[in-house]
Amino acid sequence: METEMSESEDVRIEIQDNQPATNNVNHNVVREWVVCIQGNETTQRFERKRQMEKVPPLLLKGEKGGRNRRYYEPSVVSLGPYHHKREDLIAAEKYKLITLEEYRLRCKKTMDSLYNKVFEVVYDARKCYIDGSTDEYNDEKFNRMMLRDGCFVLFFIECIASQDNMLMLNNEYLGALGFAHVARDIFLLENQIPFVVLKVLLDLRFLDGGEEILKKFFNYLNYGEMSTKEENVLNNKQPLHLLELYRSYFISLPCSLGLASINARTRQTCWKKVDNADEDWNYVKRNRSFASVTELKAKGIFVKCTYDESSNEDIKFHSRCCYGELELVRRAVSSNSKAIYLNMIAYEMCPHNPNDFRVSTYIRVMKSLVIHHDDVKELRNNNILLHSLGRDEEVVKMYDEIEAPAVNLYMFNQLRQGIEKHCNNRYKTWAAELINVYFSSPWKTVALLVATAILFTSFLQTYFAIRPLPDDSSGDIAKLLRRCIHFKPHSPPA
Template sequence: MEKEMSMKMTESEHVMFEIPCSRPVTDKISSQAMEWVNCLTGKTTTKSYEREGRMEKVPPLLLKSEKGRRNSECYEPAVVSLGPYHHNQPALAQAEEYKLITLEEYSSSTGETIDTLYNMVFEVVHDARKCYIDGSTDDYSDHEFNQMMLRDACFILLYIERMPCGHTNVFLNNEYLGAIGFANIKRDLLLLENQIPFVVLDVLLTLKFPKDKGEMVLNKFFNYLNYGEVMMRKDKKVLEYKRPLHLLELYRSYFISLPTKDKALHEKFNYVKRNRAFASVTELKARWIFLRCTSDESTSDMEFNSYCCYGEFMLARRAVCPYTKAIYLNMIAYEMCPHTPNDLRISTYIRVMKSLILQRADVKELLRNNILLHSLGSDEEVVKMYDEFEVPAVNYYMFNQLRLGIEKLNESKYKTWVAELITDYFGSPWKALGSLVATAILVSSFVQTYCALKPRD
């Protein structure tokens, strides 16, 4: 009977959830359950209890599918290992020598000795060691582990500070890793298994900069990754909520716009629709739904607005480059791990973009509207990159709020007819000119016929 019922269910049907919320939260389990409910309804998550800080590895299930196997190298460092998970790999030995140089440079830039830096990191080394999976740091004494953390942290902070500003020393350092090796550091810094606890970075960052200046350094680097430029788009308080676990978590918070529209928080929501895809960019345009770039003041990365006879799908501007695929995959992997924020904001964004970008014309439309910037070889490479992403789960509330807005616009007969009329007859300058010429001929013929038939006085 159950099998028969499931076979009759169509994609358009709703799966109903009735979730009682009257029971008070008295323990950690109920707190986690309430957070899941809040996630479904679009409310703020991760505030009801303190999460366990663990430096997770890529979930094995992500690597079992065909796409997962093809993408497996995107989770492994290409140039530099950070933390214990990939430490002492022979292929990454050259970067270990380079870390000694960056250690001396960072020490010199702070005006403190290396011993002072070592002692400051040693004060938090116990907390840092606890962040890693049990057994992964057993082979390192406190002294060895502290040295690893110090060298890795100085390497990261020096790169973050100098890269967006085009610092002369950054480009001179190409001689140590080579141009192609140095270009891959941005990628390696944001791999899930290549992280060090932020508590270590924070100690050294605070030593060199006051808090506001330190946040500005992080802002510039994240802005460089997001928009492909040094110019600041908007000041964001990257450390506003709580100390992040690691750099990848902090970048994820920067990538998404954490504030959500108030109307979404209070809207009644007791169903989850199946994970159906959006139409592509060109299909949406044919329905008179246009993609627009969000303003610098916007607090939302994705938003749909419906007007009289058309709609606007607002998207934040992003830059795509050769290392974008690896960074996106690692942010997805981070969201799939236990004890991580379960709002799935990055996964949802990438799932939406996968639906929007199906062909070269879709990429060109995004480029034309200044939503997408890319430095890949061709527009087809962008299509291929998004096709290679595998997104196991999304935030259904966010995903369906966008999709339902589009569907509601399409269900309006008046708006659909207007959109079809404009698309068919005014979709391009040539169509518009042809329509005007045809209209002029029709009017002229009518006038001539009327004049011929009208009796003269």
């Protein structure tokens, strides 16, 4: 049967979209990632299933990845199901029973009340782990694991923060060397306890929900002392685990995820310039390193320690008239810092976890700045880098062995462009060379003035030797000097 249609008839064909929700979800996911990378705080987040991921396998490949493998695995204590029942960590399992009893006594609660309180969140805690990793534990066994591990972590944090003598129990059961590795183990990506468990136990022990002891403990890790930074730790955050909470405090974020270091007006102007550049999508050009601390100093860029972290800026660069200033926040580096940095970077590399790669960007900047022990010395002298690794060469080695596969190109490129623009200005670099070479110390300044005076007098001697004064000029000069000596100003009329 054939049907004829006139040219005036409208033909309307509707194709039903069977996946409108999926497309909408994908756009939301992409938008969320872009907003985080550009440094904005997202108010409406895509509801994804966030879990405690394991270390991405790609981080363990290669020469450096193989050497760093041990920094992702616990040395003394296992927390959670991922490394549970390891025979080399059995000593800590016995010590967990001691810390459980000590924490119960401090809470002034019965063991049953602690168990029941944690059991209220056991379902949410189980969902935080990768599917299948908790199948061998029923609710009772899993709840006991969460209770023991949570009390162990919080007992250690409280003893460090309050400088409690009970901290010596670690030496008794784990030894001095084991005690030194506990702070490292509680920040491993695969060794985390869901924060919902820790929050329940903190509320039972502290009226402020643990705000004060967490602040002191994090300040101890960041600065080597208990109280420096006044910003609160929790601020109604809902972190997935302790590592995420510490990361947000380390980079001075008012929320747990996704706020970068430049204000909106600066970002709009800078991004507009960058987006129009040829290297906008050239990853190699935008990701290239810049000069080290000593090389920047030779170009007139001096490092400066900033104690004000209220602006949420870890690194700031200012190009002045004749010099530049690179402001860096003060950080303490210890034997545990490498493991903590690597695991924060591993957390940022995990899927389903939009963030702005702030820690990775910070490490990449430090890798560029620190390539020689003189760079570490310069940072030490300016009170920017405090380390307990013995030699400065160990700090250089630590940063060299830390891989930061991805960085926030918006932030890193802005900093790099500002430094390169300053270094390419001949006037500023010449002025910096003059200051560095001849005015870097009082003795060099005096030597320059003396040399200038000698040069000037030599010039006068040479000039007058070639063109001597007339014979009668000496008498005129003498008369002029006598007048100056005997000159008396006229007294004003009465």
